Amino acid sequence: MQSSSPLIISNQQEIHPNLDAVVMKHLTHPNQKPIAAHTREAFDRLDQIVKSTSRPVVLDSCCGVGESTTQISKLHPEALVIGLDKSAHRLAKGHAAGDFLFERVDLNDCWRLIADAHWPVTHHYLLYPNPWPKSKHLQRRWYAAPVFQALLSIGGKLHIRTNWRIYIEEFARALTLAGYQTQVDAFISERAWTPFERKYQQNGHELWQLDCNFKKKTLKDCHKQSLTSLELTLDD
Numbered sequence: 001m002q003s004s005s006p007l008i009i010s011n012q013q014e015i016h017p018n019l020d021a022v023v024m025k026h027l028t029h030p031n032q033k034p035i036a037a038h039t040r041e042a043f044d045r046l047d048q049i050v051k052s053t054s055r056p057v058v059l060d061s062c063c064g065v066g067e068s069t070t071q072i073s074k075l076h077p078e079a080l081v082i083g084l085d086k087s088a089h090r091l092a093k094g095h096a097a098g099d100f101l102f103e104r105v106d107l108n109d110c111w112r113l114i115a116d117a118h119w120p121v122t123h124h125y126l127l128y129p130n131p132w133p134k135s136k137h138l139q140r141r142w143y144a145a146p147v148f149q150a151l152l153s154i155g156g157k158l159h160i161r162t163n164w165r166i167y168i169e170e171f172a173r174a175l176t177l178a179g180y181q182t183q184v185d186a187f188i189s190e191r192a193w194t195p196f197e198r199k200y201q202q203n204g205h206e207l208w209q210l211d212c213n214f215k216k217k218t219l220k221d222c223h224k225q226s227l228t229s230l231e232l233t234l235d236d
């Protein structure tokens with residue numbers, strides 16, 4: 001990817017004023033969105049494979065062309081590594097072959113199915129998700145979307161990278177509201193894992209990473225946790 005990439009342009013210069021309220025709403029209300037048929041079919045294919053092996057699972061969500069999936073499978077040779085993306089076009093461009101799987105899914109649905117199926121996920125990578133930097137698009141960001149609760153329930157160690165500082169700060173805040181500790185650091189990659197990482201580094205962007213090591217929780221536990229956090233927030 002050779003094109004120049006301007007720094008993120010946003011009308012938001014700090015954490016969104018509605019972030020806490022939106023996150024708490026999604027943590028305390030069940031996600032009613034119907035599951036799309038194509039994602040359920042893709043999930044069922046994967047579920048059969050996951051259930052037929054004793055290997056732990058590592059997810060590469062928003063894998064794009066899947067370059068990161070190759071890196072991740074080298075890092076976790078013991079695991080069944082699965083790259084997930086909604087773009088058939090990007091997945092088709094992925095030329096990598098190796099010990100991993102790709103499926104085209106909408107993660108708004110697939111994360112819920114994975115959480116409900118209790119896959120043994122040890123690591124979950126989310127590298128350069130769309131930041132949706134316009135203030136009015138807050139609820140399109142993963143931590144401010146109804147599916148956030150399912151992302152927590154999947155468990156494992158979450159690894160996020162972005163080139164927008166506010167995105168990582170908001171993600172950390174949302175995880176704190178849900179009761180988790182996070183580690184946020186500026187990040188320099190010696191060798192780009194993804195096309196977007198390469199593009200951002202070539203254009204001199206600062207990169208950020210967040211790690212969160214959370215225990216696997218059920219959706220029910222999340223509800224309980226959220227209510228506790230809500231009480232704490234109201235008491236503050």
Ligand SMILES: C[S@@+](CC[C@H](N)C(=O)[O-])C[C@H]1O[C@@H](n2cnc3c(N)ncnc32)[C@H](O)[C@@H]1O
Nearest residue numbers: 062063064085086087106107127128194195196
């Ligand atoms: C900015 S690109 C980053 C791709 C890759 N991780 C990289 O760094 O090169 C974001 C990716 O998220 C995917 N994506 C966005 N929304 C999604 C959704 N609801 N379900 C699955 N994938 C999604 C897009 O198709 C795109 O490939």
